[in-house]
Amino acid sequence: MKKHLFLLAGLLALIGCSGPQYKPPDLSGYVWPRPPEKARVKLEKVIYTDLDVRRIRSSDLLFGEDVGFGFWKPTGIAVDNNGNIYVSDTGRLKVFVLNLKNRSFAQLNNPNGWSLPGALGVDDEDRLLAAANNNLVDIFDLDTKQYKFTIGAAGDFKRPAGFAFDPERKRLYIADSQGQCVKAYTLDGKYISTIAGPGTKPGQVFFPLGLSLDKEGRLYVVDSMNWRVQIFNPDGTLLKVFGEHGDAPGMFVRPKDIAVNKDGFLLVTDAAFGNFQVFDIKGNLYLYIGTPGKGFGQFTLPEGIAVGDDDKVYVADSMNSRIQIFQLLTDSDYKAMEAAKGATVANAAAGGAATAEKAQPAGKK
Amino acid sequence: MKKVLILVLALSLVAVGAVYATIVGSKHDMRQVTGIAAGTTQVCVYCHHPHRGVDSSGTITTGTLLWNMKPGYTTFSSYNTYASASMNATTSKFSDFASASGNQLYSLYCLACHDGNTSGNALVRAPKDGTAGTLSAIGTQILDHQADIVNASGNDLTNDHPVNFNYTTDNDAGIKAFTVGTGGSDVVIGNITATTYPLYGGTMQCATCHDVHNGTKSAKDNGIQFMRGTTAIITGSTICRDCHTNK
Numbered sequence: 001m002k003k004h005l006f007l008l009a010g011l012l013a014l015i016g017c018s019g020p021q022y023k024p025p026d027l028s029g030y031v032w033p034r035p036p037e038k039a040r041v042k043l044e045k046v047i048y049t050d051l052d053v054r055r056i057r058s059s060d061l062l063f064g065e066d067v068g069f070g071f072w073k074p075t076g077i078a079v080d081n082n083g084n085i086y087v088s089d090t091g092r093l094k095v096f097v098l099n100l101k102n103r104s105f106a107q108l109n110n111p112n113g114w115s116l117p118g119a120l121g122v123d124d125e126d127r128l129l130a131a132a133n134n135n136l137v138d139i140f141d142l143d144t145k146q147y148k149f150t151i152g153a154a155g156d157f158k159r160p161a162g163f164a165f166d167p168e169r170k171r172l173y174i175a176d177s178q179g180q181c182v183k184a185y186t187l188d189g190k191y192i193s194t195i196a197g198p199g200t201k202p203g204q205v206f207f208p209l210g211l212s213l214d215k216e217g218r219l220y221v222v223d224s225m226n227w228r229v230q231i232f233n234p235d236g237t238l239l240k241v242f243g244e245h246g247d248a249p250g251m252f253v254r255p256k257d258i259a260v261n262k263d264g265f266l267l268v269t270d271a272a273f274g275n276f277q278v279f280d281i282k283g284n285l286y287l288y289i290g291t292p293g294k295g296f297g298q299f300t301l302p303e304g305i306a307v308g309d310d311d312k313v314y315v316a317d318s319m320n321s322r323i324q325i326f327q328l329l330t331d332s333d334y335k336a337m338e339a340a341k342g343a344t345v346a347n348a349a350a351g352g353a354a355t356a357e358k359a360q361p362a363g364k365k
Numbered sequence: 366m367k368k369v370l371i372l373v374l375a376l377s378l379v380a381v382g383a384v385y386a387t388i389v390g391s392k393h394d395m396r397q398v399t400g401i402a403a404g405t406t407q408v409c410v411y412c413h414h415p416h417r418g419v420d421s422s423g424t425i426t427t428g429t430l431l432w433n434m435k436p437g438y439t440t441f442s443s444y445n446t447y448a449s450a451s452m453n454a455t456t457s458k459f460s461d462f463a464s465a466s467g468n469q470l471y472s473l474y475c476l477a478c479h480d481g482n483t484s485g486n487a488l489v490r491a492p493k494d495g496t497a498g499t500l501s502a503i504g505t506q507i508l509d510h511q512a513d514i515v516n517a518s519g520n521d522l523t524n525d526h527p528v529n530f531n532y533t534t535d536n537d538a539g540i541k542a543f544t545v546g547t548g549g550s551d552v553v554i555g556n557i558t559a560t561t562y563p564l565y566g567g568t569m570q571c572a573t574c575h576d577v578h579n580g581t582k583s584a585k586d587n588g589i590q591f592m593r594g595t596t597a598i599i600t601g602s603t604i605c606r607d608c609h610t611n612k
Contacts, residue, residue: 090481090486116486159482178483180398180401197400198401206395206401209483245414246415247414247415256480271477272414272477301476303480319473
C-alpha cells in the first residue's frame with residue numbers, strides 16, 4: 001500500500017499536480033497603531049478554508065477527501081486552552097473545530113443537526129462547549145467533542161446569541177437577543193435567574209448579543225440596540241455602563257460581540273464600523289483595529305470575537321468568509337519584532353538570501 | 366363635474382395612502398418589540414446613527430485613544446485620532462464597503478442586523494462559480510458577486526435571488542431596461558405593475574425589491590412586509606416578471 005501511494009505521488013509529481021500549495025501572504029506590515037507609534041496589535045493569520053490550516057496530502061485528493069472546504073459566513077467563535085478554535089458558520093450551517101498546532105480542520109458533529117448555529121462559548125475548567133442552535137443551546141464535551149445535552153425547550157429562548165461560562169460559580173450566562181434578556185443557568189442546564197430583562201434603562205437590555213466574563217467573574221454584555229456595554233458583578237448587580245450611539249471612536253453602531261483578555265482589555269466588534277475597539281473596564285478607548293473592506297486587517301460585518309490566554313484574538317469576519325487572527329503585543333514582543341525587521345533589512349542590504357522565502361510552485365485552484 | 370371631482374379626490378386619497386406607507390407600526394419600528402414598548406420612544410435611531418464626535422471645525426471632540434497604556438489608568442498622555450485609512454471609524458458608513466468593481470454594497474446595511482442573531486439570517490456568499498479557493502484566490506471574489514439567502518430556520522434556499530450584481534452587464538437577455546429616475550439614480554419601472562425598482566450604482570440590492578420604510582403590507586393585509594409596489598406584485602409572481610420580461 002505504501003509503495004502504491006509512493007508510486008501515485010510520483011505520478012502526480014510527473015504530471016505537475018503537486019497538490020494545492022500557495023505562498024502565504026506577507027502580513028508583516030499589518031500592525032496597529034500605525035508606525036511610528038509602538039505597535040500593540042499585529043495581524044498574524046487569515047483563514048479562508050481548510051487549506052489555510054491543515055496539511056493536504058496527495059492521497060486526500062485521490063481518495064476524495066473534502067479539500068478546499070471553506071467558510072461562508074462565520075459568525076460565532078470561541079477558543080479553548082488547547083488551542084482549538086470553534087467557529088460556527090450560519091451560511092454552511094455547520095460548526096468547525098480548527099487547531100493550528102495540529103493543523104486540523106474538522107466539523108463538530110451534532111446528533112440534533114445544525115438548524116442555525118451561532119454563538120459559541122467555552123468552559124476550560126468544566127470542559128464544556130455551548131453552541132447556539134437556532135432557538136436552543138446544545139452543550140458538548142470539550143474533550144470528546146460529543147454532544148451532551150440541550151438547554152431549553154421550544155419557547156424558552158428566541159435566539160441565544162451570547163454565552164459566558166463562570167467556572168467558579170458553576171454558571172452559564174445566556175444572552176437571548178430576540179428574547180431581550182440575559183439569564184443565568186447551572187452547568188447542567190437548570191435556570192437560576194434573569195440578570196437583565198428588556199428595556200433601555202441601565203441594567204436592562206435590548207437585543208443583547210455577545211457575552212464575556214473576566215477572571216473576577218464580572219459579566220460583560222453587548223447591549224446592541226442600546227449601543228453600550230454593560231458590566232454586571234457576579235452577584236448580578238450592575239457595575240458599569242459605557243458606550244453611546246454614534247460614529248465616533250469609542251461609540252457603537254452595530255456592536256456584536258465582546259472578549260476580555262487576561263489583562264482586562266475589552267475587545268468589541270462593530271459590524272457598522274468594520275472594526276473591533278479596545279477598551280478598559282472604565283470604558284476608556286485605547287485603540288481600534290480595522291476598517292470596512294476585504295483587505296487584510298479589514299472587516300466586512302465582523303461578528304464573533306474571542307481571545308486566548310496567549311493574547312491571540314480571533315475574529316469571525318462574516319461577510320469576508322474568513323477568520324482573522326491577531327496578536328496583542330507586549331513591549332518585548334514589539335522590541336523583538338522591530339529587531340527582526342532590522343535584521344531582515346540588513347540581510348537584504350547585504351544581498352543575503354537567509355530570510356528570503358523559497359519560491360513555491362504556483363497554487364492550483 | 367362633481368363626479369369627476371369626487372373621483373379625483375378618491376384617487377388622490379389612494380395615492381396619499383400609498384405615499385404615506387410608513388415604518389411606524391411595522392416590524393422595523395423597534396417599539397413593536399415585545400417587552401420593550403415602555404422603554405423606547407424612538408424609531409429612526411435604530412438604523413440612522415448620529416454623526417458625533419466632530420465639531421464644526423472638523424476637530425474630533427471625543428473618542429481620544431489611549432494606546433500604549435495599560436487598562437485602568439486615569440492619567441495618561443493622550444493621542445488624538447487622525448484621519449487615515451487605518452483609523453476610519455469617524456467616517457464609518459456602509460458605502461465604505463465599495464467593492465473592487467465600484468459597487469456600493471448597500472445590502473450590508475440590512476445584513477448587519479439580519480445576521481441570524483439580531484434578526485433572521487440572510488447570507489451573501491461567494492458566487493456559485495467561485496469554488497472555495499485558496500487565501501490568495503478567494504479574496505477578490507467575495508462581495509463582487511451574488512448572494513444566496515438562507516432563512517431563519519435554516520432551510521436551504523440556495524439559488525434564491527442574488528444581490529449586488531450589475532443589473533445590466535451581469536444579466537441574461539429578457540430583462541426590462543432601466544431608466545434614469547428622479548434624482549438621477551437608475552430605476553427599473555416594472556413591466557406589469559409600473560412599480561419603481563431602484564438600482565444602486567447600477568446594481569441590484571435588497572432595497573431594489575424591499576422598501577424598508579414601508580411596513581404596511583403585512584400578512585394581515587394579505588401581503589408581504591416591506592415589498593415594493595402593491596400587494597398585487599405577489600400574485601402570479603408579478604414581482605419577478607416586472608423585470609424578467611421573458612418569463
